[in-house]
Amino acid sequence: MRIAIVGAGIVGAATAYELAGDGHEVVVLERHASAAEQASFANPGLLAPALLIPWAAPGTGGPVLRQFTGRQGTLRLTRGAGLHSLAWLWRWARAAGQPQCAGRLLALAHLGRYSLGRTREVAGALQADIETSRGMLVLLRSSGDLELVQAALAALREAGAGVHQVDADTARLIEPGLATDVPLAGALHAVDGEAGNCRVFAQQLRQAAQERGARFVFNARIQALSTTPTGVVLAGESTVRPADAVVLCAGEASAGLLRPLGARLPMQAVHGYSISAPVREDTHAPQGAVIDPLHRIVITRQGQRVRVSGGAELGHAAGVHHAPTLRTLYLALSGWFPGGVLTSSPQVQVWRGARPTLADGAPVIGAGPVPGVWVNAGHGASGWAQACGSARALADLIGGRSPALDLQPFSLARF
Structure with missing residues (x-):
């Protein structure tokens, strides 16, 4: 499959690594000049327990x-x-x-443990020094x-x-x-x-994803998603860049891109x-x-x-x-x-x-509001801790396999 990933933070880089490893043709579109320039840059670094x-x-x-x-x-x-901030705070x-709060916390605890295991697997495979x-x-x-x-x-x-x-x-x-x-x-x-340097690992994941065939395009701002055909429209371009699937890993920008498709993420x-x-x-x-x-x-x-x-x-x-x-x-x-x-x-x-x-503290990991659009965003303070597990589970879902983790608590449908 040709897959376009929007966002090259720790979640986007991990998703690119997993999907490229599964044999997909991956391109990552990032509006900044390099990977991990925003929330992944100097976050607390705590991997577990998230x-x-x-x-x-x-x-x-x-x-x-x-x-x-x-x-x-x-x-x-x-x-x-x-008012948007106050409404969000009220919902939080x-x-x-x-x-359902206790059940949601349990689901997040399982995601954290699964992700820690996957992070260690990937770091070991890459022989990555992430200042652990x-x-x-x-x-x-x-x-x-x-x-x-x-x-x-x-x-x-x-x-x-x-x-x-x-x-x-x-x-x-x-x-x-x-x-x-x-x-x-x-x-x-x-x-x-465990703790480690999120930005260093994101950069190493980007390099490893590139070695697996993924392409990273920087200074690329997504203007809109397209559903017919599936793809993205970049700012300054009038034509759609087609893809078999689009995966949104761009934080707040993901919510903005989903809004015209009828999905309103708080x-x-x-x-x-x-x-x-x-x-x-x-x-x-x-x-x-x-x-x-x-x-x-x-x-x-x-x-x-x-x-x-x-x-x-x-x-x-x-x-x-x-x-x-x-x-x-x-x-x-x-x-x-x-x-x-x-x-x-x-x-x-x-x-x-x-x-x-x-607003409920859990990310969205799974299918988007229309076929061909997927979401892996909204991890909040736990992006570094949940990135590798979220990426592996979503890659399995896109590939038609049953993820090792129950993704129902992270479905977009809950909103």
Whole structure:
């Protein structure tokens, strides 16, 4: 089949790799100048367990109102946030209280485990160095912090993930660099937790897909989808570029392209921040991944760098960074791991990026609203964690095979 993939982020690159490996003639169309330029560029890097990532899904991280207000509020409405953003936020809050919330979290936990296995398989086959670190701690300042992750924890345990509660002394044995003067009641420990560099892997997947015959076309903006014939229309072109199938992996742009076909995805760009800094002293720096659920912050070790991520903004903010959020991230690094990171180095990278998120927290993986159109988008904060599993499952579906994962919870029909 001739397949056009729209988007060359981590999800698009993984999809291209899988479909090209199945023998399809693949072309990837990307509006930016290279792969992984947007949400995949400097995201938190946490691969597993994805459900514990802040803003992974409704029902995780505590009530939305608590995330919006108070001293620990991390959700902000910025310039550009209008009625669409407020409607999305209402749907997100409502989804947390729906009876199907627990089932959705379980489906996401299964997707995360399946995707982690596929990521490791592909990374091993490519002999890819993606700056992997193993193990993850959720730091609990008090017993009340456990309530913030209880729903996600229940789903992970039901899916078979090994997440265990440990005391403060054990937590500091696992992460020797943890500050001794910060109150710590204990932690959740995921032995199988993992982090890595998403952008590096996306670039390696692009190269591997090209070696399998896929073509990547950059600076190509899709103006519309065509159904008769199936294909895409690029900006500046008047004719259709035909294909047997089109796969949308372009985040928010996917929702825009689907709208004329009658599908309205409740998708919102939830912007977050990350700071990446070089390691100063290895024994004082994190060895794996650490989550602070109270401040909704993720700290990951990626080779000789440490990345701290957090914040949630609705609206474009006119490109202006929110200084208090960045200050909180810097304080988290120095507070939890004093002396471990060079935050004053010229190599420090500050990034603000979008996480295209659907209102129920789950992606769409499967058939689109018309024959020949497929969707693999809306992974939100878990795009890196879900990319390889989503790509393999969708490739099986397109190839007429039964995926190893139940994709019904991720169907477009739920909207």
